[in-house]
Amino acid sequence: MQSYSRYFPSDPAASGWGWRILDTGRQQIAPQAKYPDAEHPLSYLFDSDGRRSLDEFQIVFIEAGSGIFESEKIPKMQVSAGSVLLIFPGEWHRYHPTPNTGWREAWVGFRGADATRVMHQFFQSKRAVLQTQHPQEITGLFDRLLHWAHQEIAGRDQIAASHIPLILAFLKADQAELTQPHNSDAAIVQRAKAAMLQQLDKRSDLTALAQQLGCSYSRFRFAFKRETGHAPREFENHIKLNRSRDLLQHHHLSVSETADALGFNSVYYFSRAFKRAFGSSPTEWLKTHQQQSK
The missing domain is CATH 1.10.10.60 (Homeodomain-like)
Structure with a gap:
Protein backbone atom coordinates (compact mmCIF):
# COMPACT_ATOMS: atom_id res chain seq x y z
CA MET A 1 0.00 0.00 0.00
CA GLN A 2 1.33 3.43 -0.94
CA SER A 3 1.34 5.91 1.95
CA TYR A 4 -0.29 9.27 1.40
CA SER A 5 -0.57 12.47 3.42
CA ARG A 6 -1.81 15.95 2.72
CA TYR A 7 -1.67 19.18 4.71
CA PHE A 8 -4.19 21.78 3.63
CA PRO A 9 -3.42 25.49 3.28
CA SER A 10 -5.80 27.97 4.90
CA ASP A 11 -8.98 28.31 2.82
CA PRO A 12 -11.07 31.44 3.63
CA ALA A 13 -14.04 29.88 1.82
CA ALA A 14 -14.05 26.99 4.31
CA SER A 15 -13.69 29.09 7.48
CA GLY A 16 -17.42 29.38 8.13
CA TRP A 17 -18.27 25.80 7.27
CA GLY A 18 -18.04 24.57 10.87
CA TRP A 19 -15.73 21.68 9.93
CA ARG A 20 -12.31 22.59 8.56
CA ILE A 21 -9.99 19.79 7.47
CA LEU A 22 -6.33 20.51 8.21
CA ASP A 23 -4.53 17.30 7.32
CA THR A 24 -5.25 13.69 6.44
CA GLY A 25 -3.49 10.59 5.27
CA ARG A 26 -2.94 6.87 5.48
CA GLN A 27 0.33 5.03 6.02
CA GLN A 28 1.57 1.49 6.37
CA ILE A 29 4.32 1.08 8.96
CA ALA A 30 6.25 -2.13 8.39
CA PRO A 31 7.56 -4.17 11.34
CA GLN A 32 10.76 -2.64 12.79
CA ALA A 33 10.33 0.50 10.63
CA LYS A 34 11.05 3.95 12.03
CA TYR A 35 8.01 5.86 13.29
CA PRO A 36 6.79 8.46 12.53
CA ASP A 37 7.74 9.29 8.96
CA ALA A 38 10.20 12.21 9.02
CA GLU A 39 8.47 13.74 5.99
CA HIS A 40 5.66 15.12 8.16
CA PRO A 41 5.91 18.86 9.08
CA LEU A 42 8.00 19.54 12.19
CA SER A 43 4.97 20.63 14.24
CA TYR A 44 3.51 17.12 13.84
CA LEU A 45 6.60 15.17 14.90
CA PHE A 46 7.10 13.76 18.39
CA ASP A 47 9.76 15.30 20.66
CA SER A 48 12.77 13.56 22.21
CA ASP A 49 10.49 12.06 24.90
CA GLY A 50 8.17 10.66 22.23
CA ARG A 51 5.46 13.22 23.04
CA ARG A 52 3.69 15.94 21.10
CA SER A 53 0.83 18.41 21.58
CA LEU A 54 -1.28 19.69 18.66
CA ASP A 55 -3.53 22.71 18.21
CA GLU A 56 -6.18 20.65 16.42
CA PHE A 57 -8.44 17.64 16.89
CA GLN A 58 -7.41 14.39 15.23
CA ILE A 59 -9.03 11.03 14.59
CA VAL A 60 -6.45 8.25 14.21
CA PHE A 61 -7.85 4.89 13.09
CA ILE A 62 -5.71 1.76 13.48
CA GLU A 63 -6.79 -0.36 10.50
CA ALA A 64 -4.33 -3.22 11.07
CA GLY A 65 -1.54 -4.17 13.45
CA SER A 66 -1.08 -3.08 17.06
CA GLY A 67 0.74 -0.53 19.17
CA ILE A 68 0.86 1.67 22.27
CA PHE A 69 -1.02 4.85 23.20
CA GLU A 70 -0.54 7.21 26.14
CA SER A 71 -1.78 10.73 26.86
CA GLU A 72 -2.03 13.39 29.53
CA LYS A 73 -5.20 11.69 30.86
CA ILE A 74 -4.74 8.05 29.80
CA PRO A 75 -2.02 5.71 31.14
CA LYS A 76 0.00 3.71 28.65
CA MET A 77 -2.22 1.09 27.01
CA GLN A 78 -2.18 -1.31 24.09
CA VAL A 79 -4.24 -0.57 20.98
CA SER A 80 -4.98 -2.86 18.06
CA ALA A 81 -6.85 -3.10 14.76
CA GLY A 82 -10.21 -1.38 15.15
CA SER A 83 -8.96 1.09 17.76
CA VAL A 84 -9.72 4.78 17.23
CA LEU A 85 -7.56 7.40 18.95
CA LEU A 86 -9.13 10.81 19.57
CA ILE A 87 -6.59 13.60 19.94
CA PHE A 88 -7.64 16.82 21.68
CA PRO A 89 -5.92 20.21 21.23
CA GLY A 90 -3.35 21.21 23.82
CA GLU A 91 -3.04 17.75 25.45
CA TRP A 92 0.21 15.84 25.14
CA HIS A 93 0.05 12.33 23.78
CA ARG A 94 2.23 9.68 22.21
CA TYR A 95 1.59 6.53 20.25
CA HIS A 96 3.52 4.16 18.03
CA PRO A 97 3.16 0.71 16.45
CA THR A 98 4.53 -2.39 18.13
CA PRO A 99 7.92 -3.10 16.46
CA ASN A 100 7.16 -6.74 15.66
CA THR A 101 3.76 -6.01 14.04
CA GLY A 102 3.84 -2.50 12.63
CA TRP A 103 0.44 -1.09 11.76
CA ARG A 104 -1.67 0.64 9.13
CA GLU A 105 -3.23 3.93 10.23
CA ALA A 106 -5.53 6.50 8.69
CA TRP A 107 -5.97 9.93 10.24
CA VAL A 108 -7.60 13.29 9.82
CA GLY A 109 -6.92 16.56 11.64
CA PHE A 110 -9.62 19.21 11.91
CA ARG A 111 -10.95 22.34 13.62
CA GLY A 112 -14.09 24.47 13.41
CA ALA A 113 -16.97 25.79 15.49
CA ASP A 114 -19.21 22.76 14.89
CA ALA A 115 -16.28 20.39 15.30
CA THR A 116 -15.39 21.89 18.69
CA ARG A 117 -18.99 21.70 19.90
CA VAL A 118 -19.43 18.05 18.85
CA MET A 119 -16.08 16.91 20.23
CA HIS A 120 -16.62 18.50 23.64
CA GLN A 121 -20.30 17.58 23.90
CA PHE A 122 -20.07 13.92 22.88
CA PHE A 123 -16.48 12.82 23.52
CA GLN A 124 -13.95 13.11 26.34
CA SER A 125 -10.16 13.13 26.26
CA LYS A 126 -10.08 10.82 29.30
CA ARG A 127 -11.90 8.27 27.12
CA ALA A 128 -9.97 8.97 23.95
CA VAL A 129 -9.38 5.34 22.92
CA LEU A 130 -12.45 3.73 21.38
CA GLN A 131 -12.98 0.33 19.79
CA THR A 132 -15.27 0.67 16.82
CA GLN A 133 -17.91 -1.93 16.05
CA HIS A 134 -18.05 -0.64 12.45
CA PRO A 135 -14.48 -0.95 11.10
CA GLN A 136 -15.57 -1.47 7.50
CA GLU A 137 -17.68 1.68 7.56
CA ILE A 138 -14.88 3.75 9.12
CA THR A 139 -12.43 2.43 6.53
CA GLY A 140 -14.90 3.26 3.75
CA LEU A 141 -15.34 6.81 5.02
CA PHE A 142 -11.57 7.31 5.12
CA ASP A 143 -11.37 5.90 1.57
CA ARG A 144 -13.83 8.54 0.38
CA LEU A 145 -12.27 11.33 2.44
CA LEU A 146 -8.84 10.59 0.98
CA HIS A 147 -10.33 10.34 -2.52
CA TRP A 148 -11.65 13.88 -2.26
CA ALA A 149 -8.45 15.13 -0.63
CA HIS A 150 -6.68 14.17 -3.90
CA GLN A 151 -9.03 16.25 -6.05
CA GLU A 152 -8.22 19.74 -7.25
CA ILE A 153 -11.75 21.15 -7.47
CA ALA A 154 -13.68 24.03 -5.95
CA GLY A 155 -15.21 23.02 -2.63
CA ARG A 156 -12.76 20.15 -2.17
CA ASP A 157 -12.01 21.02 1.47
CA GLN A 158 -15.70 21.17 2.43
CA ILE A 159 -16.48 17.90 0.63
CA ALA A 160 -13.59 16.11 2.34
CA ALA A 161 -14.46 17.63 5.73
CA SER A 162 -18.07 16.43 5.46
CA HIS A 163 -16.85 12.88 6.14
CA ILE A 164 -15.52 13.80 9.61
CA PRO A 165 -18.93 14.11 11.36
CA LEU A 166 -19.98 10.83 9.72
CA ILE A 167 -16.97 9.08 11.24
CA LEU A 168 -17.78 10.63 14.62
CA ALA A 169 -21.43 9.57 14.29
CA PHE A 170 -20.35 5.93 13.99
CA LEU A 171 -18.11 6.32 17.04
CA LYS A 172 -20.98 7.85 19.02
CA ALA A 173 -23.22 4.96 17.97
CA ASP A 174 -20.57 2.54 19.26
CA GLN A 175 -20.61 4.28 22.64
CA ALA A 176 -24.40 4.17 22.83
CA GLU A 177 -24.41 0.47 21.98
CA LEU A 178 -22.01 -0.27 24.83
CA THR A 179 -24.29 1.44 27.37
CA GLN A 180 -27.42 -0.50 26.34
CA PRO A 181 -28.40 -3.82 27.93
Missing part, protein backbone atom coordinates in the same frame (compact mmCIF):
# COMPACT_ATOMS: atom_id res chain seq x y z
CA HIS A 182 -27.14 -6.53 25.56
CA ASN A 183 -30.61 -8.03 25.09
CA SER A 184 -32.62 -4.79 24.86
CA ASP A 185 -34.58 -4.09 21.68
CA ALA A 186 -32.32 -1.13 20.88
CA ALA A 187 -29.18 -3.26 21.30
CA ILE A 188 -30.62 -6.04 19.14
CA VAL A 189 -31.43 -3.59 16.36
CA GLN A 190 -27.98 -1.95 16.60
CA ARG A 191 -26.28 -5.33 16.26
CA ALA A 192 -28.59 -6.26 13.38
CA LYS A 193 -27.73 -3.04 11.55
CA ALA A 194 -24.02 -3.71 12.00
CA ALA A 195 -24.45 -7.24 10.62
CA MET A 196 -26.30 -5.93 7.57
CA LEU A 197 -23.69 -3.25 6.89
CA GLN A 198 -20.89 -5.80 7.04
CA GLN A 199 -22.42 -8.04 4.36
CA LEU A 200 -24.09 -5.78 1.84
CA ASP A 201 -23.08 -8.21 -0.90
CA LYS A 202 -25.59 -10.75 0.42
CA ARG A 203 -29.31 -10.97 1.08
CA SER A 204 -29.53 -11.50 4.84
CA ASP A 205 -31.25 -14.57 6.22
CA LEU A 206 -33.35 -12.58 8.69
CA THR A 207 -34.65 -15.61 10.58
CA ALA A 208 -31.11 -16.86 11.12
CA LEU A 209 -29.97 -13.36 12.09
CA ALA A 210 -32.69 -13.14 14.74
CA GLN A 211 -31.53 -16.48 16.15
CA GLN A 212 -27.93 -15.25 16.25
CA LEU A 213 -29.11 -12.21 18.19
CA GLY A 214 -30.90 -14.44 20.70
CA CYS A 215 -34.52 -13.59 19.98
CA SER A 216 -37.51 -14.82 18.01
CA TYR A 217 -38.11 -13.48 14.52
CA SER A 218 -41.42 -11.90 15.61
CA ARG A 219 -39.68 -9.95 18.39
CA PHE A 220 -36.84 -9.03 16.02
CA ARG A 221 -39.23 -7.67 13.39
CA PHE A 222 -41.34 -5.78 15.94
CA ALA A 223 -38.24 -4.24 17.58
CA PHE A 224 -36.79 -3.26 14.20
CA LYS A 225 -40.01 -1.58 13.10
CA ARG A 226 -40.32 0.30 16.38
CA GLU A 227 -36.68 1.45 16.48
CA THR A 228 -36.25 2.40 12.80
CA GLY A 229 -39.73 2.82 11.34
CA HIS A 230 -38.90 0.14 8.76
CA ALA A 231 -39.25 -3.62 8.54
CA PRO A 232 -35.84 -5.40 8.52
CA ARG A 233 -35.88 -6.25 4.80
CA GLU A 234 -37.06 -2.75 3.90
CA PHE A 235 -34.21 -1.25 5.93
CA GLU A 236 -31.63 -3.56 4.36
CA ASN A 237 -32.80 -2.62 0.86
CA HIS A 238 -32.69 1.06 1.82
CA ILE A 239 -29.03 0.97 2.91
CA LYS A 240 -28.12 -1.10 -0.15
CA LEU A 241 -29.74 1.42 -2.47
CA ASN A 242 -27.95 4.28 -0.75
CA ARG A 243 -24.68 2.38 -1.14
CA SER A 244 -25.45 1.75 -4.82
CA ARG A 245 -25.24 5.46 -5.63
CA ASP A 246 -21.73 5.54 -4.20
CA LEU A 247 -20.69 2.48 -6.22
CA LEU A 248 -22.11 3.96 -9.43
CA GLN A 249 -20.63 7.42 -8.94
CA HIS A 250 -17.31 6.94 -7.17
CA HIS A 251 -16.36 3.32 -7.90
CA HIS A 252 -17.53 3.49 -11.53
CA LEU A 253 -19.28 0.12 -11.46
CA SER A 254 -21.81 -0.69 -14.15
CA VAL A 255 -25.46 -1.14 -13.23
CA SER A 256 -25.16 -4.93 -13.44
CA GLU A 257 -21.91 -4.93 -11.43
CA THR A 258 -23.55 -2.76 -8.77
CA ALA A 259 -26.57 -5.05 -8.55
CA ASP A 260 -24.30 -8.06 -8.17
CA ALA A 261 -22.05 -6.34 -5.59
CA LEU A 262 -25.09 -5.62 -3.41
CA GLY A 263 -26.64 -9.08 -3.65
CA PHE A 264 -29.72 -8.22 -5.72
CA ASN A 265 -31.30 -11.19 -7.47
CA SER A 266 -31.37 -9.45 -10.84
CA VAL A 267 -30.50 -6.19 -12.56
CA TYR A 268 -34.21 -5.73 -13.28
CA TYR A 269 -35.18 -5.96 -9.62
CA PHE A 270 -32.32 -3.61 -8.63
CA SER A 271 -33.25 -1.02 -11.28
CA ARG A 272 -36.92 -1.15 -10.33
CA ALA A 273 -36.12 -0.71 -6.61
CA PHE A 274 -33.68 2.13 -7.42
CA LYS A 275 -36.28 3.98 -9.47
CA ARG A 276 -38.93 3.52 -6.79
CA ALA A 277 -36.52 4.97 -4.18
CA PHE A 278 -34.95 7.82 -6.14
CA GLY A 279 -37.38 8.60 -8.97
CA SER A 280 -35.17 7.58 -11.88
CA SER A 281 -33.33 4.51 -13.14
CA PRO A 282 -29.68 4.00 -12.15
CA THR A 283 -28.52 4.96 -15.65
CA GLU A 284 -30.67 8.11 -15.71
CA TRP A 285 -29.61 9.10 -12.19
CA LEU A 286 -25.91 8.70 -13.00
CA LYS A 287 -26.21 10.68 -16.24
CA THR A 288 -28.00 13.53 -14.47
CA HIS A 289 -25.48 13.56 -11.62
CA GLN A 290 -22.50 13.61 -14.02
CA GLN A 291 -24.01 16.53 -15.95
CA GLN A 292 -24.57 18.49 -12.74
CA SER A 293 -20.95 17.88 -11.69
CA LYS A 294 -19.51 19.43 -14.87
Whole structure:
Protein backbone atom coordinates (compact mmCIF):
# COMPACT_ATOMS: atom_id res chain seq x y z
CA MET A 1 0.00 0.00 0.00
CA GLN A 2 1.33 3.43 -0.94
CA SER A 3 1.34 5.91 1.95
CA TYR A 4 -0.29 9.27 1.40
CA SER A 5 -0.57 12.47 3.42
CA ARG A 6 -1.81 15.95 2.72
CA TYR A 7 -1.67 19.18 4.71
CA PHE A 8 -4.19 21.78 3.63
CA PRO A 9 -3.42 25.49 3.28
CA SER A 10 -5.80 27.97 4.90
CA ASP A 11 -8.98 28.31 2.82
CA PRO A 12 -11.07 31.44 3.63
CA ALA A 13 -14.04 29.88 1.82
CA ALA A 14 -14.05 26.99 4.31
CA SER A 15 -13.69 29.09 7.48
CA GLY A 16 -17.42 29.38 8.13
CA TRP A 17 -18.27 25.80 7.27
CA GLY A 18 -18.04 24.57 10.87
CA TRP A 19 -15.73 21.68 9.93
CA ARG A 20 -12.31 22.59 8.56
CA ILE A 21 -9.99 19.79 7.47
CA LEU A 22 -6.33 20.51 8.21
CA ASP A 23 -4.53 17.30 7.32
CA THR A 24 -5.25 13.69 6.44
CA GLY A 25 -3.49 10.59 5.27
CA ARG A 26 -2.94 6.87 5.48
CA GLN A 27 0.33 5.03 6.02
CA GLN A 28 1.57 1.49 6.37
CA ILE A 29 4.32 1.08 8.96
CA ALA A 30 6.25 -2.13 8.39
CA PRO A 31 7.56 -4.17 11.34
CA GLN A 32 10.76 -2.64 12.79
CA ALA A 33 10.33 0.50 10.63
CA LYS A 34 11.05 3.95 12.03
CA TYR A 35 8.01 5.86 13.29
CA PRO A 36 6.79 8.46 12.53
CA ASP A 37 7.74 9.29 8.96
CA ALA A 38 10.20 12.21 9.02
CA GLU A 39 8.47 13.74 5.99
CA HIS A 40 5.66 15.12 8.16
CA PRO A 41 5.91 18.86 9.08
CA LEU A 42 8.00 19.54 12.19
CA SER A 43 4.97 20.63 14.24
CA TYR A 44 3.51 17.12 13.84
CA LEU A 45 6.60 15.17 14.90
CA PHE A 46 7.10 13.76 18.39
CA ASP A 47 9.76 15.30 20.66
CA SER A 48 12.77 13.56 22.21
CA ASP A 49 10.49 12.06 24.90
CA GLY A 50 8.17 10.66 22.23
CA ARG A 51 5.46 13.22 23.04
CA ARG A 52 3.69 15.94 21.10
CA SER A 53 0.83 18.41 21.58
CA LEU A 54 -1.28 19.69 18.66
CA ASP A 55 -3.53 22.71 18.21
CA GLU A 56 -6.18 20.65 16.42
CA PHE A 57 -8.44 17.64 16.89
CA GLN A 58 -7.41 14.39 15.23
CA ILE A 59 -9.03 11.03 14.59
CA VAL A 60 -6.45 8.25 14.21
CA PHE A 61 -7.85 4.89 13.09
CA ILE A 62 -5.71 1.76 13.48
CA GLU A 63 -6.79 -0.36 10.50
CA ALA A 64 -4.33 -3.22 11.07
CA GLY A 65 -1.54 -4.17 13.45
CA SER A 66 -1.08 -3.08 17.06
CA GLY A 67 0.74 -0.53 19.17
CA ILE A 68 0.86 1.67 22.27
CA PHE A 69 -1.02 4.85 23.20
CA GLU A 70 -0.54 7.21 26.14
CA SER A 71 -1.78 10.73 26.86
CA GLU A 72 -2.03 13.39 29.53
CA LYS A 73 -5.20 11.69 30.86
CA ILE A 74 -4.74 8.05 29.80
CA PRO A 75 -2.02 5.71 31.14
CA LYS A 76 0.00 3.71 28.65
CA MET A 77 -2.22 1.09 27.01
CA GLN A 78 -2.18 -1.31 24.09
CA VAL A 79 -4.24 -0.57 20.98
CA SER A 80 -4.98 -2.86 18.06
CA ALA A 81 -6.85 -3.10 14.76
CA GLY A 82 -10.21 -1.38 15.15
CA SER A 83 -8.96 1.09 17.76
CA VAL A 84 -9.72 4.78 17.23
CA LEU A 85 -7.56 7.40 18.95
CA LEU A 86 -9.13 10.81 19.57
CA ILE A 87 -6.59 13.60 19.94
CA PHE A 88 -7.64 16.82 21.68
CA PRO A 89 -5.92 20.21 21.23
CA GLY A 90 -3.35 21.21 23.82
CA GLU A 91 -3.04 17.75 25.45
CA TRP A 92 0.21 15.84 25.14
CA HIS A 93 0.05 12.33 23.78
CA ARG A 94 2.23 9.68 22.21
CA TYR A 95 1.59 6.53 20.25
CA HIS A 96 3.52 4.16 18.03
CA PRO A 97 3.16 0.71 16.45
CA THR A 98 4.53 -2.39 18.13
CA PRO A 99 7.92 -3.10 16.46
CA ASN A 100 7.16 -6.74 15.66
CA THR A 101 3.76 -6.01 14.04
CA GLY A 102 3.84 -2.50 12.63
CA TRP A 103 0.44 -1.09 11.76
CA ARG A 104 -1.67 0.64 9.13
CA GLU A 105 -3.23 3.93 10.23
CA ALA A 106 -5.53 6.50 8.69
CA TRP A 107 -5.97 9.93 10.24
CA VAL A 108 -7.60 13.29 9.82
CA GLY A 109 -6.92 16.56 11.64
CA PHE A 110 -9.62 19.21 11.91
CA ARG A 111 -10.95 22.34 13.62
CA GLY A 112 -14.09 24.47 13.41
CA ALA A 113 -16.97 25.79 15.49
CA ASP A 114 -19.21 22.76 14.89
CA ALA A 115 -16.28 20.39 15.30
CA THR A 116 -15.39 21.89 18.69
CA ARG A 117 -18.99 21.70 19.90
CA VAL A 118 -19.43 18.05 18.85
CA MET A 119 -16.08 16.91 20.23
CA HIS A 120 -16.62 18.50 23.64
CA GLN A 121 -20.30 17.58 23.90
CA PHE A 122 -20.07 13.92 22.88
CA PHE A 123 -16.48 12.82 23.52
CA GLN A 124 -13.95 13.11 26.34
CA SER A 125 -10.16 13.13 26.26
CA LYS A 126 -10.08 10.82 29.30
CA ARG A 127 -11.90 8.27 27.12
CA ALA A 128 -9.97 8.97 23.95
CA VAL A 129 -9.38 5.34 22.92
CA LEU A 130 -12.45 3.73 21.38
CA GLN A 131 -12.98 0.33 19.79
CA THR A 132 -15.27 0.67 16.82
CA GLN A 133 -17.91 -1.93 16.05
CA HIS A 134 -18.05 -0.64 12.45
CA PRO A 135 -14.48 -0.95 11.10
CA GLN A 136 -15.57 -1.47 7.50
CA GLU A 137 -17.68 1.68 7.56
CA ILE A 138 -14.88 3.75 9.12
CA THR A 139 -12.43 2.43 6.53
CA GLY A 140 -14.90 3.26 3.75
CA LEU A 141 -15.34 6.81 5.02
CA PHE A 142 -11.57 7.31 5.12
CA ASP A 143 -11.37 5.90 1.57
CA ARG A 144 -13.83 8.54 0.38
CA LEU A 145 -12.27 11.33 2.44
CA LEU A 146 -8.84 10.59 0.98
CA HIS A 147 -10.33 10.34 -2.52
CA TRP A 148 -11.65 13.88 -2.26
CA ALA A 149 -8.45 15.13 -0.63
CA HIS A 150 -6.68 14.17 -3.90
CA GLN A 151 -9.03 16.25 -6.05
CA GLU A 152 -8.22 19.74 -7.25
CA ILE A 153 -11.75 21.15 -7.47
CA ALA A 154 -13.68 24.03 -5.95
CA GLY A 155 -15.21 23.02 -2.63
CA ARG A 156 -12.76 20.15 -2.17
CA ASP A 157 -12.01 21.02 1.47
CA GLN A 158 -15.70 21.17 2.43
CA ILE A 159 -16.48 17.90 0.63
CA ALA A 160 -13.59 16.11 2.34
CA ALA A 161 -14.46 17.63 5.73
CA SER A 162 -18.07 16.43 5.46
CA HIS A 163 -16.85 12.88 6.14
CA ILE A 164 -15.52 13.80 9.61
CA PRO A 165 -18.93 14.11 11.36
CA LEU A 166 -19.98 10.83 9.72
CA ILE A 167 -16.97 9.08 11.24
CA LEU A 168 -17.78 10.63 14.62
CA ALA A 169 -21.43 9.57 14.29
CA PHE A 170 -20.35 5.93 13.99
CA LEU A 171 -18.11 6.32 17.04
CA LYS A 172 -20.98 7.85 19.02
CA ALA A 173 -23.22 4.96 17.97
CA ASP A 174 -20.57 2.54 19.26
CA GLN A 175 -20.61 4.28 22.64
CA ALA A 176 -24.40 4.17 22.83
CA GLU A 177 -24.41 0.47 21.98
CA LEU A 178 -22.01 -0.27 24.83
CA THR A 179 -24.29 1.44 27.37
CA GLN A 180 -27.42 -0.50 26.34
CA PRO A 181 -28.40 -3.82 27.93
CA HIS A 182 -27.14 -6.53 25.56
CA ASN A 183 -30.61 -8.03 25.09
CA SER A 184 -32.62 -4.79 24.86
CA ASP A 185 -34.58 -4.09 21.68
CA ALA A 186 -32.32 -1.13 20.88
CA ALA A 187 -29.18 -3.26 21.30
CA ILE A 188 -30.62 -6.04 19.14
CA VAL A 189 -31.43 -3.59 16.36
CA GLN A 190 -27.98 -1.95 16.60
CA ARG A 191 -26.28 -5.33 16.26
CA ALA A 192 -28.59 -6.26 13.38
CA LYS A 193 -27.73 -3.04 11.55
CA ALA A 194 -24.02 -3.71 12.00
CA ALA A 195 -24.45 -7.24 10.62
CA MET A 196 -26.30 -5.93 7.57
CA LEU A 197 -23.69 -3.25 6.89
CA GLN A 198 -20.89 -5.80 7.04
CA GLN A 199 -22.42 -8.04 4.36
CA LEU A 200 -24.09 -5.78 1.84
CA ASP A 201 -23.08 -8.21 -0.90
CA LYS A 202 -25.59 -10.75 0.42
CA ARG A 203 -29.31 -10.97 1.08
CA SER A 204 -29.53 -11.50 4.84
CA ASP A 205 -31.25 -14.57 6.22
CA LEU A 206 -33.35 -12.58 8.69
CA THR A 207 -34.65 -15.61 10.58
CA ALA A 208 -31.11 -16.86 11.12
CA LEU A 209 -29.97 -13.36 12.09
CA ALA A 210 -32.69 -13.14 14.74
CA GLN A 211 -31.53 -16.48 16.15
CA GLN A 212 -27.93 -15.25 16.25
CA LEU A 213 -29.11 -12.21 18.19
CA GLY A 214 -30.90 -14.44 20.70
CA CYS A 215 -34.52 -13.59 19.98
CA SER A 216 -37.51 -14.82 18.01
CA TYR A 217 -38.11 -13.48 14.52
CA SER A 218 -41.42 -11.90 15.61
CA ARG A 219 -39.68 -9.95 18.39
CA PHE A 220 -36.84 -9.03 16.02
CA ARG A 221 -39.23 -7.67 13.39
CA PHE A 222 -41.34 -5.78 15.94
CA ALA A 223 -38.24 -4.24 17.58
CA PHE A 224 -36.79 -3.26 14.20
CA LYS A 225 -40.01 -1.58 13.10
CA ARG A 226 -40.32 0.30 16.38
CA GLU A 227 -36.68 1.45 16.48
CA THR A 228 -36.25 2.40 12.80
CA GLY A 229 -39.73 2.82 11.34
CA HIS A 230 -38.90 0.14 8.76
CA ALA A 231 -39.25 -3.62 8.54
CA PRO A 232 -35.84 -5.40 8.52
CA ARG A 233 -35.88 -6.25 4.80
CA GLU A 234 -37.06 -2.75 3.90
CA PHE A 235 -34.21 -1.25 5.93
CA GLU A 236 -31.63 -3.56 4.36
CA ASN A 237 -32.80 -2.62 0.86
CA HIS A 238 -32.69 1.06 1.82
CA ILE A 239 -29.03 0.97 2.91
CA LYS A 240 -28.12 -1.10 -0.15
CA LEU A 241 -29.74 1.42 -2.47
CA ASN A 242 -27.95 4.28 -0.75
CA ARG A 243 -24.68 2.38 -1.14
CA SER A 244 -25.45 1.75 -4.82
CA ARG A 245 -25.24 5.46 -5.63
CA ASP A 246 -21.73 5.54 -4.20
CA LEU A 247 -20.69 2.48 -6.22
CA LEU A 248 -22.11 3.96 -9.43
CA GLN A 249 -20.63 7.42 -8.94
CA HIS A 250 -17.31 6.94 -7.17
CA HIS A 251 -16.36 3.32 -7.90
CA HIS A 252 -17.53 3.49 -11.53
CA LEU A 253 -19.28 0.12 -11.46
CA SER A 254 -21.81 -0.69 -14.15
CA VAL A 255 -25.46 -1.14 -13.23
CA SER A 256 -25.16 -4.93 -13.44
CA GLU A 257 -21.91 -4.93 -11.43
CA THR A 258 -23.55 -2.76 -8.77
CA ALA A 259 -26.57 -5.05 -8.55
CA ASP A 260 -24.30 -8.06 -8.17
CA ALA A 261 -22.05 -6.34 -5.59
CA LEU A 262 -25.09 -5.62 -3.41
CA GLY A 263 -26.64 -9.08 -3.65
CA PHE A 264 -29.72 -8.22 -5.72
CA ASN A 265 -31.30 -11.19 -7.47
CA SER A 266 -31.37 -9.45 -10.84
CA VAL A 267 -30.50 -6.19 -12.56
CA TYR A 268 -34.21 -5.73 -13.28
CA TYR A 269 -35.18 -5.96 -9.62
CA PHE A 270 -32.32 -3.61 -8.63
CA SER A 271 -33.25 -1.02 -11.28
CA ARG A 272 -36.92 -1.15 -10.33
CA ALA A 273 -36.12 -0.71 -6.61
CA PHE A 274 -33.68 2.13 -7.42
CA LYS A 275 -36.28 3.98 -9.47
CA ARG A 276 -38.93 3.52 -6.79
CA ALA A 277 -36.52 4.97 -4.18
CA PHE A 278 -34.95 7.82 -6.14
CA GLY A 279 -37.38 8.60 -8.97
CA SER A 280 -35.17 7.58 -11.88
CA SER A 281 -33.33 4.51 -13.14
CA PRO A 282 -29.68 4.00 -12.15
CA THR A 283 -28.52 4.96 -15.65
CA GLU A 284 -30.67 8.11 -15.71
CA TRP A 285 -29.61 9.10 -12.19
CA LEU A 286 -25.91 8.70 -13.00
CA LYS A 287 -26.21 10.68 -16.24
CA THR A 288 -28.00 13.53 -14.47
CA HIS A 289 -25.48 13.56 -11.62
CA GLN A 290 -22.50 13.61 -14.02
CA GLN A 291 -24.01 16.53 -15.95
CA GLN A 292 -24.57 18.49 -12.74
CA SER A 293 -20.95 17.88 -11.69
CA LYS A 294 -19.51 19.43 -14.87
